[in-house]
Amino acid sequence: MGLCRVPARHEVQRSVLLRTVAEATHYMKLTKEQVQKIAQLARLKLTPEEEERLTTQLTDILNYVDILKELDTKGVPETSQVTGLTNVTRPDEARGTLATPDELLDCSSLPKVDHQIRIKRIM
DSSP states (O other): OOSOOOOGGGHHHHHHHHSOTTTOTTSOOOOHHHHHHHHHHTTOOOOHHHHHHHHHHHHHHHHHHHHHHTSOOTTOOOOSOSSOOOOOOOOOOOOOOSSOHHHHHHTOOSOEETTEEOOOOOO
16 A cells, blocks of 8 residues: 555566565675765764664665666656645735835934934944
């Protein structure tokens, strides 16, 4: 039930998907050191149990991707998303300002000189 139905024109490739990762013994196996390096790059602190579990899980994921690489995808259109949703953001529009520069200057309690706020000399 976990696999989705493959279209009839791809029935030959369907057998590739049905193989389990356990049967695919010629695929790679990550080492514990590689998982530690990945965790370091991701700034994750893993316990030895988590390292062991993730070594197996990441190996299974990479091996499954290798199995999927064997599928013939010629004639299958590229997909960036499958939900059918579209961009719902609105375009940017210039709006009028809420305050003029002089009104903003008037909000400051600091002294003003020639339409600028005067501050103490830094250097």
